[in-house]
Amino acid sequence: MAKEMEVSIEKDIIMSSDNIVKKESLKGQDAKISVKNTKVWYGDFQAIKGISMDIKPNSVTAFIGPSGCGKSTFLRLFNRMNDYVDGFSMEGKIKINGANIYKKKVHVEELRKEVGMVFQKPNPFPKSIYENVAYGLKIQGISDKKLIDSRVEKALKQADLWEEVKNDLKKSALALSGGQQQRLCIARTLAVEPSIILMDEPTSALDPISTAKIEDLIFELKEKYTIIIVTHNMQQASRISDYTAFFYLGELVEYNKTKTIFTKPEKKRTENYITGRFG
């Protein structure tokens, strides 16, 4: 009896994935990221069970779902950060700007210049503020001091941190507050000039005021960048994102415009989750 139910749920989810592919509103030739039937394993454990989705450029897409649903794993596929995880293997195709990023000849270093990432806990390098932002440029072999200076300034301004730190760029980044550190990490990512920014619960370690600042920042940044944000905070998803994807147990349950997801979700499970009835 229980087995039967499981099977029916699975069918339900598979059908929903198919629906998404057909859905014209989210699919188009202009997809920034296009995922086709992607599966991920860690050893024997299947973390992602065949997900297809397209992500639009210059928008904010939020990934929501309970802990362990695979949303972070899925996010980390886009800049291949899972490559280093022991036992990681994957199937399927992920295209960014039309090119499969899991092809053999792809240089992950090049990919990561295009796809930046901001992590859950602010993780500045134990170096100066300036060095933190300049690092991504220096490792590319850029040594023109003027160019680096101007890019550092631009990135710090974009991250709305310049006014606070412009007089102590030589100060240790670890002396900044948590919120400033996280904006520094965003500046560091922007300095490399990516077109996609992945954010893995970027505000979960921050206080409400710092969180609001980061949210404002995300809102400004989406004009130029494609942003994907993993969040546990339902209000945050509804505030800042244009599209929302709900993950559950390694499946993409529902993916739609944020407004639709939060006002009239198609799936009962989505509704239960966003109303706080489970997860």
Place this chain on the structure above:
Amino acid sequence: MNKIQINRWKDQLFKIWGIACTLIGLILLVVFIGDILIDGIMRIDWGFITDLPSRKAEKSGIYTALMGSIWILGLTTIIAFPVGVAAAVYLEEYAEKGRFSALLEINISNLAGVPSIIYGLLGLEVFVRILHLGASVLAGSLTLSLLILPIIIVATRESMKAVPSTIRDASYALGASKWQTIWNQILPASSGGILTGVILSLSRAVGETAPLIVVGALAYVPFAPSNPLEEFSVLPIQIFNWISRPQHGFIENAAAAIIILLLVTFMMNGVAVYYRNKWQKKWK
């Protein structure tokens, strides 16, 4: 007596026990150092450090032995530091985790516990005889390098492991290659720990006697070495030699040389502690 009282009493008992244990170690050390100081402190002057060895105790100095120790220390650092750190980087970052690397790991830890005289025998056969280096500074340094390599490798790996993985993630996410991440982030962040390990292992090397005697270091060398292929003596061997003489004057000399050797190791340990503290602060 209720339970709380019993617990308090136990607490007190343990405190006293701990103090006693600490004191035993300290008192022994103080007695030892005090004894040495009484015997030797009057003997130390500039001449003692700059004089060549002599048959007469009051004319003898530690110049050749001290220079030999400095040569050994310098060469051992040059050899063991890059090799040890590179081996640690390989094992920690590049070696595929499997049976082979596990085997290597266990053996490196075991090597750290092998008696130093065994290294001396190895050095005698490989460096002195097969490579024809003779009883030279170079042969001695190579032997001591082997001796301290396991310590350096283990210490380096431990401090590399202590670097938060978030730093690694951040570097990779910005498009850094593995080598760039190791060179620009992991090694600088762990440099305090690495330096501590290297300095502590060197302060062990500077006090080693057995392997150098086996390799052929001499008790009496008329001149300080001027290149790595010359014969040499080191402070511990000089001390050993003086202590085994019957005249009282040489006992004073030995005590004075021990003071110098202790000073050298204390200073090295001091530097190690300084770097460790600086490094720990960085992460707080």
